[in-house]
Amino acid sequence: DAKTTQPNSMESNEEEPVHLPCNHSTISGTDYIHWYRQLPSQGPEYVIHGLTSNVNNRMASLAIAEDRKSSTLILHRATLRDAAVYYCILSSRTQGGSEKLVFGKGTKLTVNP
Amino acid sequence: NAGVTQTPKFQVLKTGQSMTLQCAQDMNHEYMSWYRQDPGMGLRLIHYSVGAGITDQGEVPNGYNVSRSTTEDFPLRLLSAAPSQTSVYFCASSPGLAGWYTQYFGPGTRLTVL
Numbered sequence: 001d002a003k004t005t006q007p008n009s010m011e012s013n014e015e016e017p018v019h020l021p022c023n024h025s026t027i028s029g030t031d032y033i034h035w036y037r038q039l040p041s042q043g044p045e046y047v048i049h050g051l052t053s054n055v056n057n058r059m060a061s062l063a064i065a066e067d068r069k070s071s072t073l074i075l076h077r078a079t080l081r082d083a084a085v086y087y088c089i090l091s092s093r094t095q096g097g098s099e100k101l102v103f104g105k106g107t108k109l110t111v112n113p
Numbered sequence: 114n115a116g117v118t119q120t121p122k123f124q125v126l127k128t129g130q131s132m133t134l135q136c137a138q139d140m141n142h143e144y145m146s147w148y149r150q151d152p153g154m155g156l157r158l159i160h161y162s163v164g165a166g167i168t169d170q171g172e173v174p175n176g177y178n179v180s181r182s183t184t185e186d187f188p189l190r191l192l193s194a195a196p197s198q199t200s201v202y203f204c205a206s207s208p209g210l211a212g213w214y215t216q217y218f219g220p221g222t223r224l225t226v227l
Contacts, residue, residue: 004148034214039208043117043203051213070198085156091213102172103148103155 004088005055012078020073022088027068032091035062035073037084041042044103047073053104057101083111114139117219119204126194134189134222136204144207145187146216149173149200156203162187167206194226 005023012018024033034049046064048055050071055062061074075082087106118185120135140146148171162181176198178190187206191198191214204219 034215036216039211041221043205043220044216046215049213049215101156101158103157105153105155 002064003102004090004104005109006086006088006104009110011110011112012075013023013112014080018075018109018111020075020086020088020109021040021070022072023070024088024090025069027090033062033064033071034089036087036090036101036103037082038068038087038106039084040083047086049109058072059102073104076109077113080111080113083109115139117204117206117217119202119219121222123223124219125227126191127193127227128193131190131192132194134202134204134224135187136187136193136219136222137185138187138204138206138217139185140206140208140217141184142206142208143184144209144214144216145181146171146181146205147177147187147189147208148205149198150204150221151200154224159178159189159202161175191224196226199226200224 032049032051035047036044037047038044048060050062063072085106085108087103089101117138127152143164147159148156150156156175159177162168165181165184168179189218202222207214207216
């Protein structure tokens with residue numbers, strides 16, 4: 001399975017932008033890059049995903065390097081509700097041909113008021 | 114839509130007891146899966162299903178059984194609970210298999226095995 005590397009933790013101030021990095025140097029050409037986040041005592045929640053081009057949605061932006069070996073999740077204005085563990089994940093095809101998500105430990109984001 | 118629902122929210126078992134964790138989704142998703150999350154760790158895939166009647170093993174399947182008789186339901190069975198199965202269990206569903214699909218997670222079941 002292709003692996004991702006993220007910092008264990010990051011801090012930000014409220015209403016400031018946050019850039020969460022992720023390295024995935026062994027990514028294959030068909031792997032999608034997904035970001036999920038997990039608020040305390042809740043299940044993971046989808047944030048954004050992409051393949052090659054940068055992506056924007058109402059929650060965040062995803063910037064993907066040209067060689068696809070790294071990506072950055074951008075929260076444009078962090079709020080206290082954005083404090084969570086953020087997971088950068090590559091879609092992974094099992095031997096049976098099914099896609100699965102392989103979760104690492106993620107980055108714990110702390111947002112200071 | 115209720116999304117993905119899981120019951121119970123909390124459960125305490127004694128070693129050797131059996132139980133079934135329930136998972137249901139009302140989004141007509143073909144793909145469903147079970148994960149466990151141990152303290153300070155990411156999620157690990159236990160079992161998954163690509164449709165009614167079809168299941169397969171994930172990364173940590175030992176000690177767990179699953180079946181998928183309907184599109185909506187995907188129960189996880191612990192036949193003989195062990196303390197090592199103390200964890201938070203999440204069920205997820207997705208419209209399909211390809212890498213661009215989003216997975217929707219339930220709120221989790223916190224299981225303690227004494």
